[in-house]
Amino acid sequence: MISKPKRKRFKYIYGPVSSWRLGRSLGIDPISSNKKTCTFNCIYCQVGRATKFSKRRKIYVKTEKIIDEIKSLPHLKIDYITFSGRGEPTLAKNLGALIKAIKKLRKEKIAVLTNSSLMNRQDVRNELALADFVVAKIDAPSDRLFNLIDKPMRDIKFGSIIEGIKKFRRIYAGRLGLQIMFIDLNKKITIEWASIIEEIKPDEVQINTPTRPNKTAPLSKKEIVNIKNQFLKISSFRGNLVLVYDSCRKAVSPISTKHALKKRGRGIERL
Numbered sequence: 612m613i614s615k616p617k618r619k620r621f622k623y624i625y626g627p628v629s630s631w632r633l634g635r636s637l638g639i640d641p642i643s644s645n646k647k648t649c650t651f652n653c654i655y656c657q658v659g660r661a662t663k664f665s666k667r668r669k670i671y672v673k674t675e676k677i678i679d680e681i682k683s684l685p686h687l688k689i690d691y692i693t694f695s696g697r698g699e700p701t702l703a704k705n706l707g708a709l710i711k712a713i714k715k716l717r718k719e720k721i722a723v724l725t726n727s728s729l730m731n732r733q734d735v736r737n738e739l740a741l742a743d744f745v746v747a748k749i750d751a752p753s754d755r756l757f758n759l760i761d762k763p764m765r766d767i768k769f770g771s772i773i774e775g776i777k778k779f780r781r782i783y784a785g786r787l788g789l790q791i792m793f794i795d796l797n798k799k800i801t802i803e804w805a806s807i808i809e810e811i812k813p814d815e816v817q818i819n820t821p822t823r824p825n826k827t828a829p830l831s832k833k834e835i836v837n838i839k840n841q842f843l844k845i846s847s848f849r850g851n852l853v854l855v856y857d858s859c860r861k862a863v864s865p866i867s868t869k870h871a872l873k874k875r876g877r878g879i880e881r882l
């Protein structure tokens with residue numbers, strides 16, 4: 612019988628978690644601050660309400676500290692090493708350095724989950740391009756809905772985000788996913804949605820809804836399937852459509868503490 616690895620007080624690494632889109636995913640939080648640090652304050656945010664707004668890239672955790680934790684990992688079955696956590700991972704100025712250093716040590720693929728807000732910056736695009744899988748989120752097809760749902764910092768603009776993702780697509784040969792968090796406000800599939808996705812040309816679109824506890828209710832499975840069908844009717848996009856309710860979760864044995872998972876909004880799934 613294989614014994615479960617002991618849980619350890621990792622500060623920057625958490626999981627592995629069973630991810631609906633990444634299989635067994637070991638999380639890295641390159642921000643790791645006590646307060647969520649982000650360019651947005653989404654109404655469905657699952658990592659806490661208190662937000663430290665910032666769009667300044669800086670080194671939050673030294674590269675060596677995270678790499679030391681990577682080196683101390685026990686034997687683990689994981690599919691992806693994923694940059695995410697308590698805030699927006701592209702705020703970490705050493706994101707590129709971290710991806711390069713981890714690639715020298717580990718054979719697993721590297722994913723980054725980003726809210727896309729800094730993808731209009733060339734340095735961010737270049738660093739994201741080092742990852743194998745980038746999941747960029749767009750929650751709205753218009754400036755109005757974007758402001759209502761994602762509640763961005765004042766000088767973060769919807770149009771500039773879309774342009775940033777398009778520029779990234781042009782240079783990126785890896786797998787690009789667009790994640791859309793559907794809630795009541797944005798569930799109507801309009802022609803604007805279809806054209807944004809067709810212009811970006813992602814490899815896949817992830818149709819999500821907030822399944823972990825927060826103050827915004829998730830959509831039902833029926834509503835999510837309806838979104839997919841509406842989308843297929845009006846869009847010529849024929850890449851992968853991945854639905855949160857269709858996911859098949861893999862078994863995992865986390866090596867980080869429950870506190871470390873909870874801090875990143877994990878381990879308390881509604882589904």
Ligand code: SF4
Nearest residue numbers: 649651652653656726
């Ligand atoms: S982008 Fe992510 S971390 Fe930031 S507020 Fe939105 S859901 Fe929360």
